[in-house]
Amino acid sequence: MAQPQSSTRNLLLKHLPPQEFAILQPDLVPMTAQLRVVLSEADEPVEYACFPESGYFSIISTNGEVRVETGLIGREGFLGGPLVLQVDHFPYQIVVQSELRGQKIARAPFQAVLEKCPQLRAQLLRFVHVFTLQTAHTSLANAHYKIEERLARWLCMCHDRADGNEFEMTHEFLSLMLAVRRSSITDALHELESKRTIRSTRGSLKILNRARLEESAKGAYGIPEAEYERLIAPMRQHLANQRSA
Numbered sequence: 089m090a091q092p093q094s095s096t097r098n099l100l101l102k103h104l105p106p107q108e109f110a111i112l113q114p115d116l117v118p119m120t121a122q123l124r125v126v127l128s129e130a131d132e133p134v135e136y137a138c139f140p141e142s143g144y145f146s147i148i149s150t151n152g153e154v155r156v157e158t159g160l161i162g163r164e165g166f167l168g169g170p171l172v173l174q175v176d177h178f179p180y181q182i183v184v185q186s187e188l189r190g191q192k193i194a195r196a197p198f199q200a201v202l203e204k205c206p207q208l209r210a211q212l213l214r215f216v217h218v219f220t221l222q223t224a225h226t227s228l229a230n231a232h233y234k235i236e237e238r239l240a241r242w243l244c245m246c247h248d249r250a251d252g253n254e255f256e257m258t259h260e261f262l263s264l265m266l267a268v269r270r271s272s273i274t275d276a277l278h279e280l281e282s283k284r285t286i287r288s289t290r291g292s293l294k295i296l297n298r299a300r301l302e303e304s305a306k307g308a309y310g311i312p313e314a315e316y317e318r319l320i321a322p323m324r325q326h327l328a329n330q331r332s333a
Contacts, residue, residue: 091113091116091118091191093106093109093113096139096141096191097141097142097163098139098140098141098163098166098190098191099163099164099165099320099321099323100139100164100165100166100211100212100215100320101139101191102321103211103320103321104205104207104208104211105207108204108205108207108208111201111204111205112193112201112205112208115193115194115197115198115201116139116191116192116193117191117192117193118189118190118191119138119188119189119190119191119192120187120188120189121143121145121184121187121188122184122187122188123184123185123186123187123256124183124184124185125183125184125188126181126182126183126184127145127167127182127183127184128178128181128182129181130150130178130179130180130181131177131178131179132177132178133176133177134168134170134171134175134176134177134178134195135194135195136168136192136193136194136195136198137166137167137168137171137192137193137195137198138166138167138168138190138191138192139163139166139190139191139192140161140162140163140165140166140167140188140189140190141163141189141190141191142162142163142186142187142188142189142190142251143162143163143184143185143186143187143188143189143190143249144160144161144162144163144184144185144186144188144246144249144250145160145161145162145167145182145183145184145185145188146159146160146182146183146185146265147159147160147161147180147181147182147223148180148181148182148183149180149181150180150181154267155181155264156267157226157264157265157266157267158180158223158226158227159219159222159223159226160185160222160242160245160246160249161219161249162186162248162249162250163190163249164215164248164249164316164320164321164323165215165218165219166212166215167182168198168212169212169215169216169219171195171198171199171202172202172209172212172213172216173216185246186246186249186250186255186256211320214319214320215316215320217315217319218312218315218316218319218320219312221311221312221315222312225308225311225312228308229241229308230266230267232308233306233307233308235266235268235272235273235275235276236275236276236279236280236304237304237305237306237308238266238276238305238308239262239266239273239276239277239280240280240285240301240302240304240305240306240308240309241305241308241309242262242265242266243280243286243293243295243301244298244301244302244305244309245309247295247298247301248313248323248324253294253295253296254292254293254294254295255292255293256291256292257288257291257292257293258291259273259274259277262277277293280301280304283297283300283304284296284297284300285297285300285301285304286301
């Protein structure tokens, strides 16, 4: 049975005009993906668009030797930006970082729906704009901010997209995501723990004080999130409400 718009947890779908959601809905099918699953390798064809409802995935830039995370997408967004831009390949690797559940639509019907739904196309293009801003601020954070501040930013971004305050996380994984040594991650986690913002245990991490975590990120966090809320929806408050529901 097709999922009604009122029950979707994806913010892009939730804020579509009902008449356009009705056109998109028949071609949406459920999808799931487990932690660490690679949804796409770099330069593979785009076969579908995905609208997450829980979980999130990383956009990883790679040249075949080095891998660095450049973006994070959860239920505030979608996977399939190249299709909206009339490009047929992903230029990056896409890896699930928290068990993913959502809906997907194959490339051909998705492109047909875009021709019929100008508000959907505009909504998705606004998200592509915000995601481009997010990647720009990842570059800014990597170039200007301390590891502790970059880590705090990344944890805030994960928390925005998580269903609770605790999620799976290893030091090895964090070192890959931030492109720093594992020992540097350990030191940065200890700094954040000393401020009582987080608690890190083997294989998992819990947010203890979100406001203090944002303070620890300093200017590295917040501008892309504010732009999303200006153009699309009140992302952080909406997701916070879903976590506490």
